[in-house]
Amino acid sequence: MPAWTTEIEIAYDFGHLYVHDGAAHWSDTPARVDLRMPRVGEFGVPVRIEGYGAKPAPDLARWEHVVEFSLRVESEAIAFASGTVGAARIGIANGDYRARWSAARGEYRFQLWPGPATAPTAELKRPPGAVSDLGDIPALLHDEGVQALGSIVGTRVRGDALQLYVRLSAWRDRAWYRTVRCDGAVRWQATSDPFSTALLHAEHPGLLAFADERGGLSFKGAPAEPERLEAALRAAHAEAAGRHIAFEEGLAARLAVGYGRLASGPVTLLRRYAHVADHHGVATNLTVTGPGRAGLALLELGDTFVVAERFSIVES
Structure with missing residues (x-):
């Protein structure tokens, strides 16, 4: 049984929720934990918070997505943040914690107990139907507290896999580097022109020649x-x-x-x-x-575009 429980409401955008110490902005927190969410965005999402004195049993059968990770709290608060929406915070004593995020069919639970702050993240159960993902690139471009601009600074081709090397820059000389991996690429055009949006399309004129x-x-x-x-x-x-x-x-x-x-x-x-x-x-x-070719999508980064089967992000 948990030692204490509470419930909060969170909001998220661009399919990601970031958990981190409550003092910093999500974009400037290297120790944040990035959680993939089931939809592009939601508001008013209830989350049950449970505190324990020791690690609780994971009860994996009940949940579709279960992730364990470590947190170091130094501001007496934990933040649940996402791009373009405000962060929800809960008060907690400073210290090192292990946490478990569980999700299934719109139900979310966050469990917390004392543990090492350096232990690696472990995805105990992955949700079915993994899809393409642009990581935090859309949030960095659209968050009013960041307003980054992106540019392609390099490319690399290995077989039918294309890698785009992306630099995102913002005020105060902040910069983030991401690698976009495009598996099963069939057509691409890369430019060095800056871009302010990052979009994945399931329907687009650029897909007609391949998917139709x-x-x-x-x-x-x-x-x-x-x-x-x-x-x-x-x-x-x-x-x-x-x-x-x-x-x-x-x-x-x-x-x-x-x-x-x-x-x-x-x-x-x-x-x-x-x-x-x-x-x-x-x-x-x-x-x-x-017939056309199924399973293709188009990535649009300004004038840069890629038609491929799957997109994923590697932080660099």
Whole structure:
């Protein structure tokens, strides 16, 4: 049985919660513990706090995610913080502690007992369905107390794994270095231009060429103004695919013939072409020729982007 219990409400953003001594800001605390959360963000999340005189049993069967870690308290408080949201604090006597975070289906528990401050973190149970993660990069960029700017300072390729070396800098000459590992990379473009946002996309124009079904679009019937139809197709292409897929030049001459192949490529884009052609009185026929590739996502760091299967962060 716990020696004492209390309950607090926390908030988190960008899928991470940071636990650390209550005196410092989360971004300036090397000894913080980074906890992956099940959603992108939540407010008003209840957490049960339990204090013990000795290590309690972990009861792993009840929980989906269980992590044990060490804490050194020097300010008589522990903070539960996250990017862009305020920290929740609990008062606690100064000293060295071991802690256990348990989570399952929206229920959270934080257990605390005396222990060594240098013992390593141990993930006793990992939640199912591990997904890509950008670590604290989004929080460092968006937190009003940090407002960092990022830049790519280097890249490295090993097989189909790409590494992006990222520098994040903020006022008072603060800097953080992170390595973004992109496994199963199929396309990437890196620039040294600064960026202020970090986004992972499951749907994006840059994914069309890889994740969408492939097909061919044929047409029959000559438009009255082939150049006008080509311009309309170009506009639809720019809206659907942007810079990620090149527009095929010379369509006006092909359209003037009155029949043949209009385009090949992602089915989503070809359907846009078919809609535009129909508006101009040209009949089309779409044939699906192959499946898309599942499980891809697009990482966007300003003008830098990567299409890959999985993204993870290594602190450096």
